[in-house]
Amino acid sequence: MSDGGVLAGTFLCLEDAVPEGGALKIEIAGRPPIAVFRVQGRFFVTDDTCTHGEASLSEGEIDADECVVECPWHSGAFELSSGKPCGAPCTIALRVHRFERRDGGLYLLG
DSSP: OOTTSOOOSEEEEEGGGSOTTEEEEEOOTTSOOEEEEEETTEEEEEESBOSSSSOBGGGSEEETTTTEEEOTTTOOEEETTTOOEEETTOOSOOOBOOEEEETTEEEEOO
16 A cells, blocks of 8 residues: 555556466556466466567467467567576566455556
């Protein structure tokens, strides 16, 4: 909460809008696209654009066992929890965003 008692955060989407084992691309004015992933009931929020190219990671394959997203262009991969690249040709980490679950919605913090 902020000092005035108003809840902080930018609304991203309703939890139900993100399919289990899938992702949702979110566009917020003035920011790069964001991807919201749902893997085994857990949510992850990252930048949507691959750090190797201009591919949308929300269109990539998700490995639920490893909690990894694979880029749809060059098959590079990233850990969803940390953004760490875990598959060539990606070498630059993906930005992971802080978020909050509240009243059935997801809110971007910071």
